[in-house]
Amino acid sequence: MTDNDAALAAELQAQFDRQDVGFAVEPITTCPHVPTPISTHVFLDQACGACQEPHENWQCLTCDTVLCSRYRNGHMVDHFEQAKDHAVCLSYSDLSIWCFQCESYIANERLQGIKEVAYIAKFGEAPPNQSTIKIVDGASGSGSGSGAGSSSA
Ligand SMILES: [Zn+2]
Numbered sequence: 001m002t003d004n005d006a007a008l009a010a011e012l013q014a015q016f017d018r019q020d021v022g023f024a025v026e027p028i029t030t031c032p033h034v035p036t037p038i039s040t041h042v043f044l045d046q047a048c049g050a051c052q053e054p055h056e057n058w059q060c061l062t063c064d065t066v067l068c069s070r071y072r073n074g075h076m077v078d079h080f081e082q083a084k085d086h087a088v089c090l091s092y093s094d095l096s097i098w099c100f101q102c103e104s105y106i107a108n109e110r111l112q113g114i115k116e117v118a119y120i121a122k123f124g125e126a127p128p129n130q131s132t133i134k135i136v137d138g139a140s141g142s143g144s145g146s147g148a149g150s151s152s153a
């Protein structure tokens with residue numbers, strides 16, 4: 001693991017830690033565009049399907065297409081322009097999830113599963129504080145922001 005990876009891992013751990021507290025770029029928690037069902041697999045080694053760009057790709061969480069970012073050749077933006085309901089995508093750079101419709105990052109319990117899969121694929125280990133990650137897909141028992149920021153065990 002390089003220093004860069006270590007720094008990124010630390011930042012991601014902090015993000016997982018602060019998921020419902022908010023940080024610099026505050027994600028929204030309610031996005032009506034999160035697809036159902038949501039992807040359960042990531043394809044981190046895949047190049048952009050349009051230009052073979054290997055870096056900074058995104059995965060459409062509606063159809064699993066891997067395309068490059070707006071900072072490369074913008075093929076994920078093109079994908080959203082062509083299929084307006086494919087709005088939610090996962091960044092392979094920092095594992096953030098972006099909605100083109102909401103124009104915001106999203107932190108949502110339904111997205112924790114795919115974020116965890118991506119984290120494991122990227123770093124080869126489960127994210128920290130796993131016990132605090134609740135995947136709640138039903139109507140019942142959606143806790144309201146309890147237990148955030150408690151001290152480590
Ligand atoms: Zn949205």
Ligand SMILES: [Zn+2]
Pocket residue numbers: 048049050051052053067068072073074075
């Ligand atoms: Zn591309």
Ligand SMILES: [Zn+2]
Pocket residue numbers: 060061062063064065079083086
């Ligand atoms: Zn798509």
